[in-house]
Structures are given as structure tokens and as C-alpha cells.
Amino acid sequence: MNIETIESIFNDHEKVLQKSRTLFPVILDMADICRRALAEGHKILICGNGGSAADAQHIAAEFVGRFHNERVSLPSIALTTDTSILTAVANDYSYDRVFARQVEGLGNKGDVLWGISTSGNSRNVNEALKTARQKGLVTIGSTGKTGGDMVSLCDRVLVVPDDVTARIQEIHMLSAHIICQLIDDLEWKQ
Ligand SMILES: O=C(CO)[C@@H](O)[C@H](O)[C@H](O)[C@H](O)COP(=O)(O)O
Numbered sequence: 295m296n297i298e299t300i301e302s303i304f305n306d307h308e309k310v311l312q313k314s315r316t317l318f319p320v321i322l323d324m325a326d327i328c329r330r331a332l333a334e335g336h337k338i339l340i341c342g343n344g345g346s347a348a349d350a351q352h353i354a355a356e357f358v359g360r361f362h363n364e365r366v367s368l369p370s371i372a373l374t375t376d377t378s379i380l381t382a383v384a385n386d387y388s389y390d391r392v393f394a395r396q397v398e399g400l401g402n403k404g405d406v407l408w409g410i411s412t413s414g415n416s417r418n419v420n421e422a423l424k425t426a427r428q429k430g431l432v433t434i435g436s437t438g439k440t441g442g443d444m445v446s447l448c449d450r451v452l453v454v455p456d457d458v459t460a461r462i463q464e465i466h467m468l469s470a471h472i473i474c475q476l477i478d479d480l481e482w483k484q
């Protein structure tokens with residue numbers, strides 16, 4: 295355990311942050327997709343595994359609670375939080391269906407499904423994106439590495455140009471906070 299490790303991770307983070315400046319247009323488009331859906335009375339469903347499950351919950355909380363400004367609550371559901379649903383669907387169907395099944399039950403045409411996966415190859419996230427498309431939801435994704443199978447399942451996708459899961463997740467949450475800020479800056483009627 296030493297200071298050099300900390301410095302090296304800070305340096306890696308800075309490099310990924312610099313490379314990720316190419317993502318500005320995608321971040322803007324993802325914010326606009328969310329804005330349009332919310333303005334038309336639709337909701338944002340979000341899913342991911344592990345750290346990305348935590349990100350899904352974090353983002354949904356920014357929409358439903360508040361980010362920075364005082365505004366109306368904006369409808370968003372993290373599909374990662376209900377342990378009864380998650381365990382029942384994993385037990386009775388398979389873990390690959392835990393998010394897709396919730397999209398079947400909760401998703402409506404015009405809603406947004408936001409999948410988060412650093413590899414882009416988490417089967418449960420990609421199954422949810424497929425189901426979302428079948429039901430007429432708009433699909434967006436946050437990924438990294440090669441983007442995996444997720445890329446072809448999303449209407450707009452943010453691929454962090456790096457291979458390290460933790461560094462990718464850091465840019466995912468930075469871009470999610472920027473999307474929340476862009477949405478917060480709009481006029482929402484009380
Ligand atoms: O948070 C981390 C690593 O930083 C882990 O919990 C990580 O999210 C898990 O290994 C996930 O299962 C990885 O899945 P994915 O990002 O490839 O979809």
C-alpha cells in the first residue's frame with residue numbers, strides 16, 4: 295500500500311477523462327432523449343450489474359428526488375432494487391431475464407431504457423434492451439471497452455474509450471451527472 299498507487303490511479307483517471315471529451319455529443323443526445331421522454335410524460339428505466347446497479351439507483355434517485363434545483367419529481371425506476379422481483383425472476387426463469395421481465399411489466403412505448411454495462415456484454419442488460427425495443431421504448435446505453443453487444447441494441451450509446459472497468463464506471467457517473475444537470479437546467483412546470 296503506497297502513495298504511488300494512488301498517484302497512478304489519479305493519472306489513469308485523468309487520461310481517460312481527457313480521451314472522453316470525444317463523448318460530449320453523445321452525452322448531449324442522451325440528455326435530449328431523456329428530456330423529450332420526460333416532457334411527454336414518459337419515464338426512464340435504468341439497469342446494470344454490480345457497480346452499474348449502484349449507478350442505476352443513483353441516477354433514478356437524482357430524477358425522482360432532486361439533483362440540484364428545486365423542480366417536480368421526474369419519473370424514473372432502477373430495475374435493480376426489488377429483491378423479491380429479482381429473486382423470483384432469477385429463480386423461476388433465469389438471471390438473464392431479471393431486467394427484461396421488468397421491462398415487460400413496467401415499460402411503455404415512449405419510455406427510455408438506459409442500460410449500463412462496462413463490457414456491453416451483460417446478458418441481462420442486453421435482454422432488457424431487446425425487450426425494450428420490441429415494446430417501442432427508446433434505448434440508450436453507457437458502456438466501454440469495445441461496447442460489446444450493447445452497441446447494436448441502443449439508439450444512442452456512450453462508449454468510454456478505455457478497458458478498465460473502474461475507470462469506465464467513473465466516466466459513466468460523471469456523464470450521468472452531466473445529463474442530470476442538463477435536465478435540471480430546463481423549465482419544469484411545478
Ligand atoms: O463495480 C465493479 C467493479 O468496479 C463490479 O461490481 C462490476 O460492476 C461487476 O463485476 C459487474 O458484474 C460487471 O458487469 P459489466 O459492467 O460488464 O456489465
Ligand SMILES: [Zn+2]
Binds near residue numbers: 345460463
Ligand atoms: Zn466498483
